[in-house]
Amino acid sequence: xxxxxxxxxxxLQIIPTFLLVMIFIFLLVRLLPGDxxxxxxxxxxxxxxxxxxxxxxxxxxxxxxxxxxFVKNTLTGDLGRSIMLKAxxxxxxxxxxxxxxxxxxYSVVLxxxxxxxxxxxxxxRVNSPVDVAIRGVFQVGLSMPVFxxxxxxxxxxxxxxxWFPVGGYGKTFxxxxxHLILPALSVALYTxxxxxxxxxxxxxxxxxADYVQFARAKGLSPRIIMTRHVxxxxxxxxxxxxxxxxxxxxxxxxxxxxxxxxxxxxxxxxEAIFARDYPLIQGLTLTFAxxxxxxxxxxDVVQSWLDPRLRQS
Amino acid sequence: MSAITQSHxxxxxxxxxxxxxxxxxxxxxxxxxxxxxxxxLALFPQVFAxxxxxxxxxxxxxxxxxxxxxxxxxxxxxxxLSRVIxxxxxxxxxxxxxxxxxxxxxxxxxxxxxxxxxxxxVIFGRCVDAIITFPFLVLVIAIVAVLGPGLVNMYVAITxxxxxxxxxxxxxxxxxxxxxxxxAAGRVLGYSDRRIIFRHLLPNAIxxxxxxxxxxxxxxxxxxxxxxxxxxxxxxxxxxxxxxIAEGRNFLMTAWWMSLxxxxxxxxxGLGFSLVGDALADLLRPKGR
Amino acid sequence: MGTQEKxxxxxxxxxxxxxxxxxxxxxxxxDVSFQVAAGEILGLVGESGSGKSITLRSILGIVRPRGRVAxxxxxxxxxxxxxxxxxxRRIRGREIAMIFQEPMSSLNPLxxxxxxxxxxxxxxxxxxxxxxKARAIELLELVGIPAAxxxxxxxxxxxxxxMRQRVMIAIALASNPKLLLAxxxxxxxxxxxxxxxxxxxxxxxxxxxMAVILVTHDMGVVxxxxxxxxxxxGGRICEVGPTAAVIGDARHPYSLGLxxxxxxxxxxxxPLYSIPGAPPALNALPPGCAFSARCPVAxxxxxxxxxxxxxxxxxxxxxxxxxxxxxxxxxxxEAAQ
Numbered sequence: 057x058x059x060x061x062x063x064x065x066x067x068l069q070i071i072p073t074f075l076l077v078m079i080f081i082f083l084l085v086r087l088l089p090g091d092x093x094x095x096x097x098x099x100x101x102x103x104x105x106x107x108x109x110x111x112x113x114x115x116x117x118x119x120x121x122x123x124x125x126f127v128k129n130t131l132t133g134d135l136g137r138s139i140m141l142k143a144x145x146x147x148x149x150x151x152x153x154x155x156x157x158x159x160x161x162y163s164v165v166l167x168x169x170x171x172x173x174x175x176x177x178x179x180x181r182v183n184s185p186v187d188v189a190i191r192g193v194f195q196v197g198l199s200m201p202v203f204x205x206x207x208x209x210x211x212x213x214x215x216x217x218x219w220f221p222v223g224g225y226g227k228t229f230x231x232x233x234x235h236l237i238l239p240a241l242s243v244a245l246y247t248x249x250x251x252x253x254x255x256x257x258x259x260x261x262x263x264x265a266d267y268v269q270f271a272r273a274k275g276l277s278p279r280i281i282m283t284r285h286v287x288x289x290x291x292x293x294x295x296x297x298x299x300x301x302x303x304x305x306x307x308x309x310x311x312x313x314x315x316x317x318x319x320x321x322x323x324x325x326x327e328a329i330f331a332r333d334y335p336l337i338q339g340l341t342l343t344f345a346x347x348x349x350x351x352x353x354x355x356d357v358v359q360s361w362l363d364p365r366l367r368q369s
Numbered sequence: 370m371s372a373i374t375q376s377h378x379x380x381x382x383x384x385x386x387x388x389x390x391x392x393x394x395x396x397x398x399x400x401x402x403x404x405x406x407x408x409x410l411a412l413f414p415q416v417f418a419x420x421x422x423x424x425x426x427x428x429x430x431x432x433x434x435x436x437x438x439x440x441x442x443x444x445x446x447x448x449x450l451s452r453v454i455x456x457x458x459x460x461x462x463x464x465x466x467x468x469x470x471x472x473x474x475x476x477x478x479x480x481x482x483x484x485x486x487x488x489x490x491v492i493f494g495r496c497v498d499a500i501i502t503f504p505f506l507v508l509v510i511a512i513v514a515v516l517g518p519g520l521v522n523m524y525v526a527i528t529x530x531x532x533x534x535x536x537x538x539x540x541x542x543x544x545x546x547x548x549x550x551x552x553a554a555g556r557v558l559g560y561s562d563r564r565i566i567f568r569h570l571l572p573n574a575i576x577x578x579x580x581x582x583x584x585x586x587x588x589x590x591x592x593x594x595x596x597x598x599x600x601x602x603x604x605x606x607x608x609x610x611x612x613x614i615a616e617g618r619n620f621l622m623t624a625w626w627m628s629l630x631x632x633x634x635x636x637x638x639g640l641g642f643s644l645v646g647d648a649l650a651d652l653l654r655p656k657g658r
Numbered sequence: 659m660g661t662q663e664k665x666x667x668x669x670x671x672x673x674x675x676x677x678x679x680x681x682x683x684x685x686x687x688x689d690v691s692f693q694v695a696a697g698e699i700l701g702l703v704g705e706s707g708s709g710k711s712i713t714l715r716s717i718l719g720i721v722r723p724r725g726r727v728a729x730x731x732x733x734x735x736x737x738x739x740x741x742x743x744x745x746x747r748r749i750r751g752r753e754i755a756m757i758f759q760e761p762m763s764s765l766n767p768l769x770x771x772x773x774x775x776x777x778x779x780x781x782x783x784x785x786x787x788x789x790x791k792a793r794a795i796e797l798l799e800l801v802g803i804p805a806a807x808x809x810x811x812x813x814x815x816x817x818x819x820x821m822r823q824r825v826m827i828a829i830a831l832a833s834n835p836k837l838l839l840a841x842x843x844x845x846x847x848x849x850x851x852x853x854x855x856x857x858x859x860x861x862x863x864x865x866x867x868m869a870v871i872l873v874t875h876d877m878g879v880v881x882x883x884x885x886x887x888x889x890x891x892g893g894r895i896c897e898v899g900p901t902a903a904v905i906g907d908a909r910h911p912y913s914l915g916l917x918x919x920x921x922x923x924x925x926x927x928x929p930l931y932s933i934p935g936a937p938p939a940l941n942a943l944p945p946g947c948a949f950s951a952r953c954p955v956a957x958x959x960x961x962x963x964x965x966x967x968x969x970x971x972x973x974x975x976x977x978x979x980x981x982x983x984x985x986x987x988x989x990x991x992e993a994a995q
Contacts (some may be wrong), residue, residue, distance in 0.1 A: 072495055073495065074499075074500050074502075075499040076495055076498070076503055077499050077503075080500075081498060084511060084515060085515065093920070183510065195643065195644070198636070198639070199591070199637075199643060200632070201591040201595050201611075201632075203595055204614065204632040205597045207614065207628050207629065207632070211621050211628070211629060215622050215625070216625075241563070263765065266758055267766040267767075268722060269764075270826070271766070272718075272720045273745045273750055273757075273839075274750065274778050274830075275748065275750030275781055275782060276747075276751070276777060276781050277747065277781070284766075288768055289768060292768070302504075303501065303505055304504070304505070305504075306504035307504045307505055309593055314599060325507065325510070326599060327515075329514035334512070337514055341503065341507060344507045345502045345503050347759040348501075348502050348504060349502055352502075355410060364768065364770075365767060365813070365815050
């Protein structure tokens with residue numbers, strides 16, 4: 057297991073990155089053209105009303121002060137009030153977040169279940185017709201945007217064949233699995249194309265590695281060679297890749313939530329953008345950054361658990 | 370000196386042999402053919418489109434694919450195939466404009482940071498960390514949200530995020546090249562830093578970056594059409610694949626071809642770019658790996 | 659020498675290993691026959707691509723499934739060529755063990771050294787966890803790893819190159835094999851470490867009565883370590899005999915050339931001899947003698963007629979049509995030095 061000091065060091069590394077993330081989000085809303093107050097106010101608002109809005113948002117204070125207030129509020133969990141929904145941003149996001157996380161995890165599981173066996177099949181028969189076919193199909197998959205995959209699935213499986221629901225969201229875990237299968241599959245198909253490409257390459261490399269030859273020469277059973285020596289080593293690069301594709305995955309969930317009308321933070325982001333709800337946009341952007349950072353951190357921990365060479369320093 | 374001239378002539382002399390090897394690969398030939406056709410469609414849509422993409426035909430609304438309308442017609446009776454062909458113009462532009470500025474900025478920043486290192490490199494590293502902490506699409510649409518929807522704003526938003534990826538790649542390549550003999554030879558000869566970077570290091574570091582550019586153009590089409598679909602990229606009535614798909618979204622039950630046919634163009638063009646990119650990457654990969 | 663009295667443990671007859679399509683196979687090992695006696699160290703020497711490593715891997719059947727093995731490999735009254743994968747698994751690592759060239763890449767980087775030893779014991783013995791641990795420590799001590807007890811939980815990257823090779827040997831020795839196949843075990847190591855590892859293999863062979871086949875491209879290693887040596891070229895054996903005899907009185911033009919390329923007692927600034935040309939590709943072997951294209955004494959028949967291995971004295975066999983010419987070609991210059 058990775059040591060405690062490793063974890064602490066890794067956590068400390070996040071701080072400067074996050075400071076920059078906060079500055080970026082802060083500037084995004086404040087320095088670019090357009091006056092949030094005008095955007096937020098009613099069309100026929102008076103100057104006094106605008107002034108009041110600016111004051112409420114703290115926009116009449118110098119930028120550094122505004123930034124410190126922003127950081128302080130964020131750290132205490134106060135992300136302001138949504139203009140569109142007239143409720144605290146934090147509460148809105150927290151109520152929508154579980155759906156998105158569920159959808160993202162569901163997609164990852166589907167993607168791994170899909171890509172894993174196929175990558176294995178392709179890698180054990182390099183350049184055979186099976187390998188070429190699998191690679192071809194996934195090459196096409198890589199060229200399909202998630203929203204398009206979603207619409208195709210929706211048309212074929214839901215509208216025409218009526219196998220799956222067109223949209224909506226269930227109440228229980230099992231109902232969710234059923235209701236979210238098409239949106240999750242849309243993201244999973246794209247993600248699995250990325251996983252397959254990488255996993256196939258690393259399996260080919262590992263299957264040919266000296267230590268696998270040595271394991272055979274030791275007279276170990278194929279099952280042990282496969283699980284302990286081949287898969288474990290191929291897993292290291294796959295975990296890295298999965299971690300790095302979290303951004304892709306989040307982008308994919310955002311799109312798929314819009315296509316399938318799922319009430320997660322992704323669709324909320326788009327609604328907030330069309331409503332010019334700046335506090336909500338700011339809070340959501342921050343939420344996505346936090347999600348990605350947490351996944352990056354988890355990836356590092358899992359990696360160092362899998363690979364002893366990464367545990368030092 | 371010899372090391373330097375050698376590095377130059379080697380780059381040029383290899384080109385002919387390189388192209389010969391590239392065209393020996395079926396995937397490269399297919400990719401180049403697709404891209405060639407796409408470019409032709411983008412440049413001369415009026416030659417290829419069977420109908421006027423904007424002509425309403427209220428006698429032929431929402432007709433399914435047929436010989437007269439291979440991709441069917443939309444809710445105003447417009448020929449979907451013609452609209453898809455005219456959309457090549459916008460989408461091929463997107464592939465280029467959403468990436469070219471990122472490429473140029475990334476190359477310059479990456480080269481300087483990689484060559485000089487030091488404090489600039491540390492700051493750069495932190496910025497990269499911060500920017501990759503956002504999901505790409507989230508950051509782009511957040512910027513579009515502030516700038517307002519539209520093609521040009523979309524290019525600005527994508528470039529603002531995307532240059533980081535080029536810069537990161539360039540930096541790594543330059544650092545490898547910097548360690549080589551001919552760079553040392555250039556320094557011994559007293560060449561200016563700028564000359565060493567732009568005349569010697571970059572030309573040798575550029576091939577993986579150009580390969581990335583190829584695959585990135587495929588990604589730009591995916592991203593651009595996604596933004597078009599979401600209503601943040603190209604704006605209707607402009608013909609753009611994502612926009613076309615979004616227009617058909619409400620007719621999935623009755624006229625699925627309105628949404629699904631334009632997607633074929635996205636997949637094909639994306640495939641073209643990634644086939645060429647993959648083939649180039651394979652050819653340029655150092656042997657023995 | 660006395661090797662003759664000891665019983666033969668491994669008897670390889672007409673071994674042939676090929677890869678690729680059956681219609682146009684690449685023949686990596688072609689009609690190779692040799693014997694190894696108990697406790698004997700046999701050197702298998704040749705350039706890269708001469709088929710020496712593939713010969714070793716063919717014995718254990720780990721060239722399968724891509725490689726096809728034919729001929730006979732007699733071991734303990736059984737023919738390994740005819741055994742199934744499952745039957746072979748009971749022999750691999752238990753009766754016949756193997757070590758590889760690259761100690762860096764031959765140990766699984768993700769598993770502790772202790773686990774990599776004990777998985778061998780799990781596969782081939784009935785020892786319980788505690789006994790396996792004791793045996794693992796014993797093995798690491800046997801191959802000369804200091805503080806063995808504390809190193810079971812260490813990972814391969816925490817060992818130096820020479821120590822890793824010792825670990826690999828310890829793993830190979832786990833269930834007391836009767837034959838050790840060593841594939842260039844010292845090539846990747848520093849010269850001083852090389853020497854230590856070779857002496858370790860020698861003493862283990864002597865103390866445990868274990869036969870060893872040592873594959874190498876280095877005649878120096880052979881001279882230092884092996885009782886007998888077989889010289890391979892183009893997938894065939896061209897000369898085999900006691901080490902002292904082959905090195906002191908080589909007969910095959912290839913062996914003569916190989917020995918000549920080692921600088922020994924030469925005047926300063928004498929140019930090093932090297933055999934002209936390069937080893938043939940597996941798909942471009944002539945029907946006759948594989949060495950004919952580079953041989954200084956080859957005649958017209960050499961590329962077409964395969965020379966058989968023939969006894970030149972009691973213990974020695976050579977495959978060459980022009981033994982006498984080879985002697986006159988190489989001897990005078992040798993004598994002049």
